[in-house]
Amino acid sequence: MVLRKRYPRYDAFLDTRNCSSRTNLDLTLEMRMGFRPINPAGGANTGTYNDYGSSSGTPRQIVKWTAAEWNAWKASFCSSAQAYWDAKFWIDNRQGAFALKVGKDVFIPNGYCRFKLIGSDASAGFHHHIIDVVRLAPSENWFGSHSTLYDSKDTNLVPKAYDSKGKPILQRAHVHEVGHLLGLGHVAIGQRGCPVTGDTNASPCYGTSDQDKKSVMGGGMRLDTIHGTAWLGAFNDFVAAQPQSPIYAPAPAKKRAPQVLMRRAYPRTVAEFEAGTLVTKLLPGR
Amino acid sequence: MLHATPLGRWRSFLTIAAIAVAGCSDRSAAENLQAPAAAETAKGAPMAEQKCENDPTSRSLCMIRMILDHVAQDPDRAGGGISEIKAASSTSYEVALPKEGRIVHRTYSFEVKEGSIRMNAPTERVESF
Ligand SMILES: [Zn+2]
Numbered sequence: 001m002v003l004r005k006r007y008p009r010y011d012a013f014l015d016t017r018n019c020s021s022r023t024n025l026d027l028t029l030e031m032r033m034g035f036r037p038i039n040p041a042g043g044a045n046t047g048t049y050n051d052y053g054s055s056s057g058t059p060r061q062i063v064k065w066t067a068a069e070w071n072a073w074k075a076s077f078c079s080s081a082q083a084y085w086d087a088k089f090w091i092d093n094r095q096g097a098f099a100l101k102v103g104k105d106v107f108i109p110n111g112y113c114r115f116k117l118i119g120s121d122a123s124a125g126f127h128h129h130i131i132d133v134v135r136l137a138p139s140e141n142w143f144g145s146h147s148t149l150y151d152s153k154d155t156n157l158v159p160k161a162y163d164s165k166g167k168p169i170l171q172r173a174h175v176h177e178v179g180h181l182l183g184l185g186h187v188a189i190g191q192r193g194c195p196v197t198g199d200t201n202a203s204p205c206y207g208t209s210d211q212d213k214k215s216v217m218g219g220g221m222r223l224d225t226i227h228g229t230a231w232l233g234a235f236n237d238f239v240a241a242q243p244q245s246p247i248y249a250p251a252p253a254k255k256r257a258p259q260v261l262m263r264r265a266y267p268r269t270v271a272e273f274e275a276g277t278l279v280t281k282l283l284p285g286r
Numbered sequence: 287m288l289h290a291t292p293l294g295r296w297r298s299f300l301t302i303a304a305i306a307v308a309g310c311s312d313r314s315a316a317e318n319l320q321a322p323a324a325a326e327t328a329k330g331a332p333m334a335e336q337k338c339e340n341d342p343t344s345r346s347l348c349m350i351r352m353i354l355d356h357v358a359q360d361p362d363r364a365g366g367g368i369s370e371i372k373a374a375s376s377t378s379y380e381v382a383l384p385k386e387g388r389i390v391h392r393t394y395s396f397e398v399k400e401g402s403i404r405m406n407a408p409t410e411r412v413e414s415f
Contacts, residue, residue, distance in 0.1 A: 051366065051384055052415035058369045058384065142366045146387040146415040160386075162361040169364075173386060201388045201414040203362060219364065 001098075003238055009128055009181055012234035014098075019109045021102045021286050022266055027091060027111040027231050027238075031129070031181060034122030035074055037065040038134040038149075049134045051144025058144070061137035069135065073152055077174055078119040080155055084175040085182070089113035089228035090265055094256035096273055097239045099248035106248050107267040111258075113231040117178070129181055145173060147180055161219030163210040169220045179217050182230040187218040228260035250274065334405040342376075345403060352405050353381055353394050365390075377403075389413045 003014040010031040019025050040047025045064045051057030065073075091111030099108050122130045135152040136143055143151035154177070159168035186205035188194050191212075193204030207218035214220035216227065235258055254274050266279040266286070334356070338348040350371060357363060366384035374380045378395040391411050397404045 051369070052387075052389075054415060058366070142384075144366055144384045144386070144389075144415070159364045161364055164361065166361065176386075199412050199414055202412045203385075203390055203410065206362075 003241075005234060005237055005241075007234070009183055010230070011128075012231075012238070014111075014235070014238045016098055016100065016109065019098070019100050019107075019267070021105065021107050022282055024090065024109040024112040024264075024267060025098055026114055027235055028114040028116055029182070029230055029234065030116040030118065031178075032125070032127045033078070033117065033119045033181075034125070034127030034130045035077075035119055036122045036130065036132045037070055038062070038132050039064045046137065049143075052146050053132070053149050054144075060134075060140050060143050062134045062140075063137050065135050069152075073133070073135075073155075074119045077150075077155055078117045080172070081174050081178045082115055082117040084172075085115040085117075085178060087112070087114060088223055088262065089225070089231055090261040090263070091228070091232060091235045092259045092261050092265055092278065093235075094258050095239045096248060096250035096255060097242055097245065099245050099270075101247055106270050108248065108270070108273045109267040110261075110265045111231065111235050112264075113228055113260075145177075147177065150174065150177065157221075161206065161213045163213060169213050169218075171216070171219050171221055175221065176216055179227065182227075183233075184217050184227060184229065187212045187215040223262070225260040225262055228262075232258060232260050333407055336403055337401060338403050340400065345376075345398065346373075348403050349377075349379060349394070349396050349405075352396075352403075353379060356394070356405070356408070357381065357383070387415055389415075 001014075001016045005012045010029045013026070013028045013030065015026040015028065038049060040049075040062055043064075047062055048059035049062045050059050090113060093108055093110045096108050099106050101107075120127075130148065132149045133152065134143060134149070141153070141158075143153070145151055145154055150173075154173040157170045157172050160171040160173070160176075161169040163169055185200055186194070187207045188205050189200050190196050191204070191208075193208065194200060194202055207213040207215060212218050214222045216223055239258070248270055250273065256276075261278075263280060266282055268277065268279055272279060334352055336348050336352060338344055353371065357368065363383075365386070368381060369384050369389070370380070370382035372380050372382075374393060375395075377398055378393060381392045381394065383390040383392060389412070391413060392408045393410075394408045395406045397406065
């Protein structure tokens, strides 16, 4: 069975075809990004482009994209961002949904969270997001990007913050940006200095503790379970839309809210499910 | 001169500022939050103070040097550098610090006395893009 649900930011697929006593269902978020090259004005080989694409931004030196560079950048962006977000989370299926029969036994799969990033030119096809991209001159080491304007060096690992000991905290900006495209906000929203109702781009929203600063939604590269929220939301929507299973329908008291895990949890038997056991090691004979 | 918003990190700022001429700290909290430091200031520890000639150019140089030292010591200095330092008055400057998706506009104000200037805790507002 393959289910599909469209969201504004991505499409979600729930695929049970490979499910077994040892293999979970795949829960894939597929994001289509359309990229538009920004080139120097008037067909010139070099020129300038202002930070944030704003008239008040600082002009930075840019270079005309060649077809080869453009294609290589798109491919690099997509493969590295996909690798970062793919296969990092599992959904603990505490609803007991999507049960399957293996021989005489019933197993309840968890969700294996996959991420597929498909990038192409914005000029053709459907895209969830359209992004402009400038190619920075070799002499430039920074450009003021925002959610729909990237630069060619956004895939580089660079200092985005400093910890309390003055050590740089490094980040590849594009994985943070893809986090936003998945619906994630900055790490410290709701904390002191970053009210939910205020500008969530304010500096404290990126974290004031070392722990928060190192989050991918701060200035670092660390993933936490909160970052699996998009998959969790999709999983819950799929469960809610499912008719009652003829194979196994747990009593309401046995159901709990699904959770994001950052380690693999294998499919459970009904007894394991009802006992609330998490199977993180494959048992003999499974 | 008590303000209500000291953040812990500003305490280290004050400690260092008391030793060095120009202080260090990260920037203040969200938009228009008074940068902290006030409690310690009330106890007599200045944010940063510098002896300075009284002519306008010397004062400007002193203030800008103190601002640059402050930015240099900022634990959150990563980003696109300094895009603007602009006098907002004879005793205050607005400094623009571009970051990803936003420009942090930090206002530094100074108390000018005969022969010295003292930097107050800066305030910030954020311009998002
Ligand atoms: Zn961000």
